[in-house]
Amino acid sequence: MSRGESTGRCVVWIGRPSVEEHFGLIRAGWRTLVADPARNGTELPECGDGAIAVVDLRTKAQAAVRILDDLRQTHPGIAWIGLTGAHTQAADPSVRHVLPHAFEIIDGPSSLGALRQALARVPGDPPLPRDDDAPSLLTGNSPAIRALSQNIRKFAPVELPLLITGETGTGKEMAARALHQLSARHAKPFAAINCGALPANLVQSELFGHERGAFTGATARRIGHFESADGGTVFLDEIGDLPLDAQTNLLRVLQEGTIERIGSCHSIKVDVRVLAATHVDLEKAVMQGRFREDLFYRLNVLRLRMPPLRERTGDIELLAQHFLDAFRESYGTRARAFSSSARKALNAFSWPGNVRELMNRVQRAAVIADDALITPEDLELSVDSPAGDRDSLGSARTSAEREAIVDCLRASAFNISECARRLRVSRVTVYRLCKKHQLALDQLR
Numbered sequence: 001m002s003r004g005e006s007t008g009r010c011v012v013w014i015g016r017p018s019v020e021e022h023f024g025l026i027r028a029g030w031r032t033l034v035a036d037p038a039r040n041g042t043e044l045p046e047c048g049d050g051a052i053a054v055v056d057l058r059t060k061a062q063a064a065v066r067i068l069d070d071l072r073q074t075h076p077g078i079a080w081i082g083l084t085g086a087h088t089q090a091a092d093p094s095v096r097h098v099l100p101h102a103f104e105i106i107d108g109p110s111s112l113g114a115l116r117q118a119l120a121r122v123p124g125d126p127p128l129p130r131d132d133d134a135p136s137l138l139t140g141n142s143p144a145i146r147a148l149s150q151n152i153r154k155f156a157p158v159e160l161p162l163l164i165t166g167e168t169g170t171g172k173e174m175a176a177r178a179l180h181q182l183s184a185r186h187a188k189p190f191a192a193i194n195c196g197a198l199p200a201n202l203v204q205s206e207l208f209g210h211e212r213g214a215f216t217g218a219t220a221r222r223i224g225h226f227e228s229a230d231g232g233t234v235f236l237d238e239i240g241d242l243p244l245d246a247q248t249n250l251l252r253v254l255q256e257g258t259i260e261r262i263g264s265c266h267s268i269k270v271d272v273r274v275l276a277a278t279h280v281d282l283e284k285a286v287m288q289g290r291f292r293e294d295l296f297y298r299l300n301v302l303r304l305r306m307p308p309l310r311e312r313t314g315d316i317e318l319l320a321q322h323f324l325d326a327f328r329e330s331y332g333t334r335a336r337a338f339s340s341s342a343r344k345a346l347n348a349f350s351w352p353g354n355v356r357e358l359m360n361r362v363q364r365a366a367v368i369a370d371d372a373l374i375t376p377e378d379l380e381l382s383v384d385s386p387a388g389d390r391d392s393l394g395s396a397r398t399s400a401e402r403e404a405i406v407d408c409l410r411a412s413a414f415n416i417s418e419c420a421r422r423l424r425v426s427r428v429t430v431y432r433l434c435k436k437h438q439l440a441l442d443q444l445r
């Protein structure tokens with residue numbers, strides 16, 4: 001029993017958390033119960049007085065406030081944290097009215113880090129962190145995952161840059177966190193930066209910082225991620241998206257261990273280990289002149305390949321059950337296991353979105369299943385999956401087609417028109433192909 005359980009400390013999430021939010025809290029040691037207005041109506045999960053409510057006001061705010069009101073009646077004085085978005089303030093006055101009573105409001109795009117920090121600020125015993133048992137975070141027992149875990153243990157203490165390759169959702173960031181936690185740097189910061197999500201004009205400033213007046217709008221000095229992670233690890237996700245000028249500066253960090261803030265000509269020593277990840281072929285990017293060759297060789301000293309889920313024989317059912325157990329406790333769902341046809345469908349499916357997609361499908365199934373056993377329909381999977389016959393040439397073609405579509409959808413930020421333009425096909429064709437490959441856009445994101 002964790003300290004969180006013994007003191008009644010838990011999170012009651014009002015709304016429906018994304019799978020990343022859900023598992024992010026569970027991994028941080030928080031027992032997480034969900035009151036989803038779309039599913040439970042106004043039914044409240046059973047929680048102790050030490051509970052903290054996280055009220056998701058980004059969508060269906062009024063329904064969430066109704067549940068919060070009920071919870072505050074049964075647990076007067078319960079601390080709650082509000083997650084608000086662009087539309088929250090404009091909503092019903094009853095929603096606006098409740099905001100001043102929040103322990104804290106997190107405004108803007110969801111950030112798990114900010115939520116975890118806000119939860120830690122609520123007075124009371126924090127839960128025991130579970131992040132320290134890093135190797136077991138990579139749930140799985142397949143030969144591929146066991147070999148990977150061995151390599152993570154081997155590479156963690158080595159002070160060299162490392163490149164993690166693998167398809168989307170295979171767990172690259174998880175592996176990077178495990179490498180950090182198993183290294184001598186574990187007590188220092190771990191900074192995860194998605195290079196693909198940074199606006200091109202802000203990349204340098206985000207990574208290396210800037211001086212006051214360095215450019216229009218730089219009204220104060222800003223410390224970049226490399227400086228604030230001094231002594232720790234910097235994880236650069238989607239490294240292939242880093243603009244060329246930032247690549248040059250990154251090379252200097254790797255060669256000389258120094259950075260310069262924008263607008264300054266002083267070098268600052270930084271001691272960070274750089275881990276980078278890519279889901280695109282960096283060798284190809286080098287050949288096309290989009291990625292510096294010298295940087296590629298610097299980063300590619302050690303390499304970890306994250307196996308796609310379809311290669312992890314035996315792990316699919318294990319992971320599915322692992323996620324279902326967590327969702328069952330959180331949602332109080334009836335579903336306990338998977339029917340034999342659901343297991344067959346899980347194993348036959350090709351999982352283009354890998355573990356992330358599996359989590360999403362299991363979450364959805366756990367929420368909607370009426371029975372103790374989850375069916376293929378609950379998972380939105382057909383029993384006759386197109387990937388059933390994996391070794392044939394036809395299957396290889398199907399796989400390549402599916403991968404091309406997933407990559408393109410991702411590169412187009414899941415905008416169908418943009419994806420159709422890039423693939424030079426009609427939007428209808430993109431929809432048809434998504435259907436053919438059972439690509440559910442909301443499960444891949």
Ligand SMILES: Nc1ncnc2c1ncn2[C@@H]1O[C@H](COP(=O)(O)OP(=O)(O)OP(=O)(O)O)[C@@H](O)[C@H]1O
Pocket residue numbers: 019020023137138139140166167168169170171172173174175237279355356359
């Ligand atoms: N072995 C695993 N056990 C439990 N959860 C996992 C495992 N592998 C991945 N996950 C979960 O799957 C989700 C995707 O993982 P992660 O973000 O690490 O993938 P990624 O390869 O970095 O994805 P992307 O390329 O899209 O950034 C996360 O919520 C992560 O917690």
